[in-house]
Amino acid sequence: MVPKKEWVERGFIDEPAPAGTDLKEEIRRMCREKNAVVLAHYYTQGDIQDVADFIGDSLALARKAADTDAKIIVMCGVHFMAETCKILSPERLVLVPDLNAGCSLADSCSAGDLRKFRQEHPGYRVVSYVNTTAAVKALTDVVVTSGNARRIVDTFPPDAKLIFGPDYNLGSYINAVTGRKMLLWNGGCHVHERFSVEGIARLREQFPGAKVLAHPECKGPVLAMADVVGSTAVLLDYAVAHPEGEYIVATEAGILHEMQRRCPSAVFHPVPPEVSEGSVGCSCNECQYMKMNTMLKLYNALRYEWPVVDVDPAVARQAVKPIQRMLELSR
Numbered sequence: 001m002v003p004k005k006e007w008v009e010r011g012f013i014d015e016p017a018p019a020g021t022d023l024k025e026e027i028r029r030m031c032r033e034k035n036a037v038v039l040a041h042y043y044t045q046g047d048i049q050d051v052a053d054f055i056g057d058s059l060a061l062a063r064k065a066a067d068t069d070a071k072i073i074v075m076c077g078v079h080f081m082a083e084t085c086k087i088l089s090p091e092r093l094v095l096v097p098d099l100n101a102g103c104s105l106a107d108s109c110s111a112g113d114l115r116k117f118r119q120e121h122p123g124y125r126v127v128s129y130v131n132t133t134a135a136v137k138a139l140t141d142v143v144v145t146s147g148n149a150r151r152i153v154d155t156f157p158p159d160a161k162l163i164f165g166p167d168y169n170l171g172s173y174i175n176a177v178t179g180r181k182m183l184l185w186n187g188g189c190h191v192h193e194r195f196s197v198e199g200i201a202r203l204r205e206q207f208p209g210a211k212v213l214a215h216p217e218c219k220g221p222v223l224a225m226a227d228v229v230g231s232t233a234v235l236l237d238y239a240v241a242h243p244e245g246e247y248i249v250a251t252e253a254g255i256l257h258e259m260q261r262r263c264p265s266a267v268f269h270p271v272p273p274e275v276s277e278g279s280v281g282c283s284c285n286e287c288q289y290m291k292m293n294t295m296l297k298l299y300n301a302l303r304y305e306w307p308v309v310d311v312d313p314a315v316a317r318q319a320v321k322p323i324q325r326m327l328e329l330s331r
Contacts, residue, residue, distance in 0.1 A: 023298075058131070059130075077101070082309040087320050106131050106132050114185075142326055190287075192219075192252075194285055200250065203271065210245075210267075211238075212247075240262050246266065246267040256270060
């Protein structure tokens with residue numbers, strides 16, 4: 001089916017499902033009939049995670065995209081994740097529920113700016129966080145995720161000249177734990193930048209036995225208060241290994257759905273964002289881009305096999321090299 005003009009302009013299909021439609025049942029039926037697989041990040045809404053074939057962090061999703069034999073991949077996450085799927089599985093049809101689901105971190109580093117920065121620093125190799133566009137990955141020596149960044153950086157000689165981008169906080173953390181002095185790109189995640197140190201302090205006073213779990217994209221003062229620092233998967237694994245615990249969680253609140261599902265006896269408290277003067281605070285810190293993925297959009301994406309994500313073949317040929325290098329070093 002050809003998308004309507006207004007759908008193309010919006011970047012998603014908001015056509016209502018027929019009355020009485022069980023969206024979860026219909027999504028699963030279409031997956032079977034179309035040989036489609038639904039991949040979802042931990043930060044998406046709970047109902048999206050429940051209907052997905054596979055949920056995970058960026059590394060796990062990249063591995064799944066590389067290994068799947070499905071004809072269609074539907075990536076419920078953000079745009080750079082769908083690009084990664086297409087780069088790793090160029091013969092597959094890659095769909096997203098909403099083309100507008102971007103990433104503030106990926107937006108903080110353009111290919112043109114990175115190219116210029118490399119020219120200004122001859123002899124340096126580039127380590128790029130997976131939260132980047134395909135064009136940036138094409139200028140990269142190796143891609144990393146928050147879960148494997150330290151391991152991959154440690155494969156370089158101690159005196160290697162490295163540029164790390166775009167997440168400044170993650171790069172600072174890796175510099176601190178490895179003793180390196182990588183040049184850091186000044187980018188950040190709009191969610192992890194906002195976690196409140198005061199909020200953590202208040203939660204610690206209220207729940208003195210709770211462990212603080214923090215993602216390394218958080219600022220240094222937040223990480224300094226954490227008992228466990230790690231990727232989304234690492235934080236989840238820690239909770240699963242201690243299922244009776246109580247936790248103060250400093251990462252995007254979508255992970256609480258899987259944490260609670262796998263640790264029903266545990267108690268989780270989301271760290272609130274910083275609140276500017278005059279604004280109204282909330283108890284959680286969410287990525288509005290991840291939340292653009294909805295059940296109706298997922299249903300329509302499968303129904304119409306659109307929106308489609310493509311990557312320029314010339315860019316993909318270069319971008320796949322640092323991604324494959326990451327996957328090799330992560331085995």
